[in-house]
Amino acid sequence: MDMYSRLCFMLTLFILESVPLVLGSDTVPGKVSNLKTTLVTSSAIGLSWTASTSNIPFTNYVIFIIKEGKCTQADYIRCSRNHTLYTNGHCTDTYAGATATFAACHGDMSYNVTAKLTSYTDYVVAVAAAYEATVGENSTLTAKTQIGIPAPPTNIRLTAQNQSAILVEWDIPLHNAGPTWYNVTVLGAINRTSSIAIVQREYKVEGWKSSSYEVTDLLSSWRYMVSITASTNAGTSDRTTSQHVRTLPSAPGAVQNIHVKFVPSQYLAARLIWECPAEKMRNGRITSYTIIYTGNGSMTMTAGSYYPEDPCTTPHTAYLPVIPDGQYTVQVWANAEFQGNKSTMIFVADRNKMSYMPSVSNITVSTADPHSLIIVSSTCGSIIAMLFVAVIALVITRSRGVSQEKRLYMDR
Template sequence: MIYTCIIHDREVSDPPSDLQTTVVSSRNITIKWNRPVNTYSEENYGYVIQLKNDSECVKEAVYRCSNCLGTFQPLELKGMCSSVVRDTFSKTKSELDDLQTYQFLNLQPDTAYTINVAAVTNLGRGNAATIVQTTYEEAPQSPPYNVEVSDIRTTSFRVSWRMDEPRPGQTNFTITVFADKPAATKEFSTKGFATRSYIVQGLEEYWGYSVTVTAVTSVGAKTSDATLQYRTLPAAPGKVSNFEITDAPGGNYTNMQISWNAPAILQRNGVIKDYSLIFSSSKNIPEKKILAHTFVEFHIYTATVDVIPGEIYSVEVYATNEQDLKGASTTKFVQAPTAEKSRTGSDCDGAKNSIIIGVVLGALLLIVSTYAGYATLVIRRYKTKQEVPESSKTRTKQRRGPIYGNETFMIGETEEIDSSDPAAVRHSETEYTRLDENTKDDKGTYDIIQAM
């Protein structure tokens, strides 16, 4: 008889089932799981629970059966963590068959952890169930402190600070730079909890600033105390303001008056010591005058210089600060006026005025003449009305032809009409019959025409 012996490969336990997290906070994670579907062993000796961060063991827990026939020693298992991070707990066989839980404490906020759970049998440590869980963010533990300003330049400086661990989450820092008025307060941002300094730029020259630093996460923010005030370094001054040139002040054509104000307050860039005025023409050597700076606000600086009438002059003004830094210059070119030009201008103005007066007087004379002609016509008309009734009865009419000709009248013709001859009267009424009915009734109008 031939016997056949079948040898089965020894298998380790299946992974625990239903592994999941139940409670998560910024510092703790609680998990639960059930026994494996198959352990391939008569007894489940217990569990190994591990929590890792980037493959580094952070915490390990071991559940050991206290009343099983067999047992195990953690040192005998492969892939175990250091005993420094290990806790060991005893459980009965029935307890190991129930739903299992474990809580990891004192973790780091906003950190991803890998959690492995495996059953242990007489064949060793079984296959592991694995999940990944990230703890929640939290507000910073404390505000930034030891805020300092260093490496001060004309328009920048470095701000540094310290922060307490642990990292509370995705952390941003806001650096607020408070400026004296009228300069603007500015904010700068940088990312990363590990950041401990930042260079702020774009500041005003020789200006006072204080600083705060705010740590910000999605949960909250905390702000440091303000630093003492720091001042940026001085720089060359900007241009003077309200630069003006007055020609021939007081009618003196051999003088020019030059005036200006200090640069705008944010353009002074330091303490101004004095102002330089340089003026010249093609016919003389450049001259320079220096005016001391005064601290009176809105003070106007004025200088009077000698000029040659008609010459073109270059005028330059700039400020100098206590560090002897020359400021930006303002330059103008101007021609000194002459008395002749001014008189010529006056004569032209007088001629223009004379033309205007002549036009006005001509218009007035035209109006007066028109009015006088109209008045004369009215008077003649009135006198004619008074004389016509008497002369028409007693005298022979003599009329003179009009000074114009048409189909009835001839230019320059003169004739006598006998009023006793009706035919003659009818033929001579051509001129009268051409008038409209209203004008015929007005005998004075006809007489006026006869008198022309």
């Protein structure tokens, strides 16, 4: 190799950040020819080349793998009985290929580079013949590995943004295996208190560098989990699943099926019955109920005391003192972290029907529709009778547990 060629070779090695030429020998092998790829996959590059026609002897081939300007590995092939191993101080790793025969080394060669290659990555591959530690001139080519199956995202974090939204964040895979998208699967609890979750919806988030997504239109005060996979056209990663998070609470929905049953044995009492708001409308931990009823007087009462929340397994019952022929408006709502929506009804303490009617069924109204109030039929009563019965009502209801503060007792 003349001085000009040697300087060009050293400059090429410097640009590639390969091992510099080891000087001190006048025996520099010739340059290989016809270097080309025979296959490229997501983790391998197949090479072929033809030995130099130079008469300069050589004992090894060295294959340099350069990634992002840095020599990441050097593979070598021994071509004779010389047992001197080639090492490259500028490459991260060194790998030994199979020993080739003299005839193979001096003819058409092939070799597959597989160690530590990553998918969807640009590489510069340099091949040179070597004599002992003296490396000949490189022949180079560029190759890009194919799209691979990505690693899964990690460290999924969920943050409740408000009553109906969750922010999902994750750490992206360290290696870009190709054009990537993320499959975000939202799992919701099967009921308010269950730790078992089922798939409810899925989202596709484009881009390898994407690392967050906001999920909206969720139930208030409900438990959710999220699982995520990363996908390319080559396949899908393993699944990573988060811990659960609960959305923030909001005002509970209206109580259901509110109605009155008159008690034949208690002439001056009416039994108010209602049920919890629908499970997916409780929107929080219901701990009590408020009842306001007005007519011949006004009273506000609190029903129930539940910890941590009302299980809502049976209807709720409260007894209201009434005066015959009095018309009453009753409002009931659930108390959680917020005051619930009100359900309202109107009824008349009809003295004729109170004595024999076992119930007035399914009187249900909501403040959302004031025109749907149902009024039980009434008859006229004398003012004197109403005052007299009012006194008796107060005595009876007080003896049945209504405190001086007029708080309601409740049986379930």
